[in-house]
Amino acid sequence: MTRSSRRSTSEDVARAAGVSRTTVSFVLNNRPGQSIPEETRQRVLEAARRLDYRPHASARTLAAGRSELVLLSIPDTRLGPGTSRFVEELTTALTEHGLTLVTHLAGAHGRLLPDVCATVNASAVVGLSPFDTETTEALYRAGAEVVLPLPDSRGDLGDAMESVGRLQAEYLISQGCRVLGYAMPVQPGLREMTEGRLAGVAGACATAGLAPPVVEEVGLEIADASRAVVRWRSSGVTGVCAYNDEFAIAVLAGLRDQGLGAPGDMAVIGVDDIPTARLAAPPLTTIRFDVHEAGRRRAEAIVAALAGRQHEQSPDAGGPQLVPRSSA
Template sequence: MAEVRRATLKDVAAASGVSRATVSFVLNDTPNQTISEATRARILQAVRDLGYKPHGIAKALREGASRIVVLQIESGLEGNYSRSYLRGLDAELADHGHVLVVRHGPAGQVLDAINPRAVLSLGEPYRTGRELDDTGGGWRDGLAAHVALQIRHLAENGHRSMALALPATDAPLGEVRLRFAQEAAASLGLPPLRSVVIPRQREAGVAALREFRAVSSAVTAVAAHDDDVALRVLAGLRDLGVSVPGECAVIGFDDTEYGALFAPALTTVRIDAEAHGRLSARRVLGLDLGDVTPVPARVISRQTV
């Protein structure tokens, strides 16, 4: 089926027999313009007939700081959380006539070019553990609560000696993840967690796990930094002939689509952040937070725990 072409300002001008500038004056309600009521009515009728909708991004670029919000996403934060957060943030901004610009990595010169109303960093609230102004340090609906859910699920399945698997590169949230995991373990009366770094290359990951298990044989469960690290752990344990979950349980974090495709299918923590995105949008726009309520994080139980 052929794609229906979007009506343009030029189309509206042609249909109403006026210049594009006149159409723009009418649509923007520009003051001090001598445009007759008959002409104004003709333009508005053409807008309705053609189904014309102003291009939001172009309008935002013209108006600068009043209509653009920039979201910076750091490397290593891509996943279900960022995708659902983006959906909510974008939808809420659009509902209030604003445009979202997403930048992976530092925004740099982009900020000078578009003069945004606000700049958000996806990882910053989570890093501090104060997601959504959670005065409990993130223990209600922030990273701390979600890490605790991961550790508690392992404990409820009989595991006492656990490890936290981290990526080899500097993870944006690695240090705070380990701290929250240790606090969660302590609150459950568990011994301190060991940590193991899992390189991206398969052979190096297998070697790291072999070395780790040689000195940490009591560990019966691994909580991974994210699903990507969890899948590397599963692959490494399989190469070492370690049964999962028989000899060692593994739980991921942030529920990517790949975990369900692995054998055994990965148990993980799912965080639906769409409401977080909507709340962030309302905050930067200075709006009432209303009745938006985040969906509690939950464990997706599969086969590795």
């Protein structure tokens, strides 16, 4: 069986349903204030379904006054499970508001973010961290109505990242660790968030009257983690805060490679509470985020901004929570 390669149009739907194109537009765009009989509305919807009709993006943009696309800028680096889950939750939450999420790898070889914004005609552009002033202005010039987070949000992001590191360190200190280490990922794309969390660890150490954390770069290879463990041991480190669970699990592997264990020889704590954290040997103590709540709140902020409203949210909603297990 062959099918026509021609894309169905609203005129085709109107002809099949026996109505005008204006009626088709009112029904499919769910225009308010139109007294269209339910029987007519159902006839249009059935014709559209039968013809597999999908409106052109440009036509929908013209009708709505803006596009339904939200462009998400993510670092061009290996995404951890926590970030991937957040993107999934944000996608789902935006879909409930009739918006579609498109992702762009920031810093990847290819087109710049403002160019992509202009090409897809995105109404909103969002990032995992605030854009600088120059990029923000370029995105507005490219047609974006909303850009989040804004440059002046960097302080808020830093505070959020520091709270994670502080929570990690405070728990290890409460467990008797007096010299802390920090497992920093080697990927430069993660450096901004890493430095924020490290600042929180350093702040907790200073508050407790302890020396600053001993920082070691760690890759996701046993040999890398094993070498870091040797250096931490020579510095007297008894507890390690890792950037996230993946690097914490690498540290646990490095300990085993040296014939050591957690928490007896060195306590270890991660971030994200990924599914494999509870399966680690020993089960990993970590910091959990409510990524469902975080995705929902970010989607609500985008929708509110597109409507010209200020989005109010509880500062504690979806915040970090300690998940104590056997590694610390």
